[in-house]
Amino acid sequence: MSQTRTIMIECLRYDPEQDQAPHYRTYEVPFTDEMSVLEGLQYIKDHLDGSLTFRWSCRMAICGSCGCMVNHQPILSCQSFLRDYYPARIRVEPLEHFPIVKDLVIDQSDFLGKLESVTPYLVPAQPLTPEDGPNLQTPRQIEDYLGYAQCINCLLCYAACPQYGLNHEFTGPAALALLARYNADSRDAGQKTRMAVVNAEEGVWGCTLVGLCSEVCPKHVDPARAINRNKINSTQDYFLRFLMPFGRGS
Amino acid sequence: MTPAPKTYVRPMNRWWMRHPAYRRYLLREGTSVMVAAYALFLLAGMVCLVLGETAFNLWRGFLQSPVSVIFHLAALAAFAFHAWTWFKVMPLTTPPIRFRGQPVPDRMIFRAALWAWGIASVALLVLAMRFL
Amino acid sequence: MRTRSHEPIVWSLFGAGGVFAALLGTMLVLIIGILVPMGLGFGPEAMHYDSLRGLFGHPLPALGLAVVISLFLFHGAHRIYHTLHDLGIPASKKMMLACYGSAAAGSGVALLLAGMLVVF
Helix, strand or coil: CCCCEEEEEEEEECCCCCCCCCEEEEEEEEECCCCEHHHHHHHHHHHHCCCCCCCCCCCCCCCCCCEEEECCEEEECCCCEHHHCCCCCEEEECCCCCCEEECCEECCHHHHHHHHHCCCCCCCCCCCCHHHCCCCCCHHHHHHHHCHHHCCCCCHHHHHCHHHHHCCCCCCHHHHHHHHHHHCCCCCCCHHHHHHHHHECCCHHHCCCCCHHHHHCCCCCCHHHHHHHHHHHHHHHHHHHHHCCCCCCC | CCCCCCCECCCCCCHHHHCHHHHHHHHHHHHHHHHHHHHHHHHHHHHHHHHCHHHHHHHHHHCCCHHHHHHHHHHHHHHHHHHHHHHHHHHHHCCCCEECCEECCHHHHHHHHHHHHHHHHHHHHHHHHHHC | CCCECCHHHHHHHHHHHHHHHHHHHHHHHHHHHHHCCCCCCCCCCCCCHHHHHHHCCCHHHHHHHHHHHHHHHHHHHHHHHHHHHHCCCCCCHHHHHHHHHHHHHHHHHHHHHHHHHHHC
């Protein structure tokens, strides 16, 4: 049994019915070595202040709902441990760049719209029925997109991206990585539809390669790579349409 | 249906203070000011070269001054940092490269780029010593 | 329907400039600003008027110099344009014209000068 210590958690509070702007409240939280930041927040809710609002579900870095900022770093609170911050106090805030609904809860509807815009599903070349049998792939074909397919939509990358914060038109890291994920899938024939999103100002061209999105991703999706490789594709598409007017232009 | 809740959007002012990665990014982008300034400096040299010997000797004489040495040391730092960061992010932009069926790791691409940097630099030095 | 960005044009120039600046920039600055003025590896006659007029009287070196200057300018213009946006000065047509327009103007001057060095 590990010993109990006490850490100061400074938490952003915002109640849309009471507050004009957010403020901070500090809580003294006893913790043991195995306690995550999420468990620290749960301790506050259970013992100190039941009104503290935050999202969580799986507690094992797979559902993607407990993302927040700790000391300005976007993290999954279930995956970060209080012991790693102690003895310093920690400041917990909702994910940056999103509208705050209440306390640590943000409104992610803008992202959901963006996710929809990249056609995030397989578009088969011909309509398939169960009678066509399984859509087979080689291990090598799976390898082409498997990394990008790990996204859990936790939005840490959007919180890390100043370009998204400065301009909400930007499609953003996770959606553009998922776009690359479906484009890279051998079973997919939807590249042409998605190319219009890639080529737009608010597509890959909204990115200036700050690169923090890839560093904070808990699933190592590497959106920066997905986006910047598509800059090459978009450039090719831009110039090649003059050479091949009946070919790949969109 | 209930109306959408009143949300709060935090301002973006001084966003670069929030994370060291943002300051590194701005420093990287900042090297471009030096790259452009150096292009203008070379352009001024070209103008002087066209204008004639008297004008060119002014430009050439400036190279000897302490101001020029400070300017060039700053430019040297900026170009070196630019090169380092440019090669560092290069693997993110290059299409996937495979060697004998295996994807080439980023650090190999970075290392190859550093070699190219060295070779290009030596080649330029040799050419300069031969022709200047 | 989304409108296609024209960014590929300036991004290509920015990228080419970035590669040139990364591969050659450091040594270029070192030679011109440090080695030649201090006489390290270079004689006192290095980079004098006659030798440079001779060198840049040939079309290839003259054009090469103009291209390097032009690409450096576009590289700078592109990053400065986006960084100004990052620093809170909103991207606008005017700002775009100021940044890329200066780079284009500088490139024009460089090419003109290169031509003059070769012809005269």
